[in-house]
Amino acid sequence: MPTRLCDRCGQLIEEGALRYIAKIQVYAAYDPLNVDFEDMTRDHRNEIKEILKRCEDLSEEELMQDVYVDFQFDLCRPCQRFYIKDPLPAADGAGGAG
Numbered sequence: 001m002p003t004r005l006c007d008r009c010g011q012l013i014e015e016g017a018l019r020y021i022a023k024i025q026v027y028a029a030y031d032p033l034n035v036d037f038e039d040m041t042r043d044h045r046n047e048i049k050e051i052l053k054r055c056e057d058l059s060e061e062e063l064m065q066d067v068y069v070d071f072q073f074d075l076c077r078p079c080q081r082f083y084i085k086d087p088l089p090a091a092d093g094a095g096g097a098g
Helices: 037-041 045-055 060-065 077-085
Strands: 020-027 068-075
Touching: 020 077, 060 068, 068 077
Parallel strands: none
Antiparallel strands: 020 068
16 A cells, blocks of 8 residues: 555655545536426527537536536545534635625
8 A cells, every 4th residue: 555645734644544535526516407398399509509609718628627526635634633624614715605
């Protein structure tokens, strides 16, 4: 088993030592579609063209990141304890609630 570093603090995690893995998935949320007869019979070509136009200047990677991204981090025990107490610390200047 290779020696690892904690992805949070950089501390060496010796072979066989207790370590933790934090996995994070970030993906686009969606609401269930309510499709009716009018939706099925309507011409959607202009909407599709508009979506394609918005995507023109984006790379495949940028488009994929708008849909799904996953991360995996190795954590030492102190960082694991810190992480489970505060997995989403507020960022300075963030526009969220607070």
